[in-house]
Amino acid sequence: MALIISNSVTLPESEIELTAIRAQGAGGQHVNKTSxxxxxxxxxxASSLPPFYQERLLAMSHHLITAEGVVIIKSQEHRSQEMNREAALNRLVALIREAVKVEKARRPxxxxxxxxxxRLEGKxxxxxxxxxxGKVR
Structure with a gap:
């Protein structure tokens, strides 16, 4: 299975390390028992992304990207592990797409x-x- 980044770029899931951990926050006994x-x-x-994608991601100043060039995403907004897995993968794809988006140059x-x-009349x-x-004289 591969993640589709764009029409020409895909990312094999073997390059992504997914680990199930215990979620934080409310949830009663359930949150303490399940990961x-x-x-x-x-x-x-170490990825198979094209060099352009890698350069743009590494140049990006984002809180999810460490100084070593590793993207770390923690997903715990859903109650099921599968939905959290899907959310984390979607966030990774969104981050990569955001990095390679070329902004249109502003023409002054x-x-x-x-x-x-x-404007002058208003002023x-x-x-x-x-x-x-003022005071009346």
């Missing part, structure tokens, strides 16, 4: 003459209102 939380570890450098624009005029209106608040 429903999932701890996901993914080594970026100038304000129109009419918008400038409206002068506000100034005259404030000027009328």
């Amino acid at each position: 429903t939380a999932i701890h996901l570890r993914f080594d970026i450098r 624009t100038r304000p129109t003459k009419a918008s400038n005029q409206r 002068s209106r506000k100034a005259s209102t404030k000027a009328l608040r």
Whole structure:
């Protein structure tokens, strides 16, 4: 089974280390007996991702990526281990897709003459209102 990142990039699940751990928080006796939380570890450098993907992920300043280039995701929001496993894998895919998304370059624009005029009229209106608040002589 492989995770589909994009049309041309897939990630074999053998490169992802999934460990079941005990979840924190409320849940009564159930939370103390069962290991429903999932701890996901993914080594970026040792993966079969294309070099572009690896570079973008390693350059990313994200709390889920360690200095050694390992992605660590802990999923414990669901009561079942299978749903937590699915959530962790989805978060990994979302992180990789976010890293390789190329932002469109912003082209700086100038304000129109009419918008400038409206802004200046608003400023002068506000100034005259404030000027009328002074003491009456």
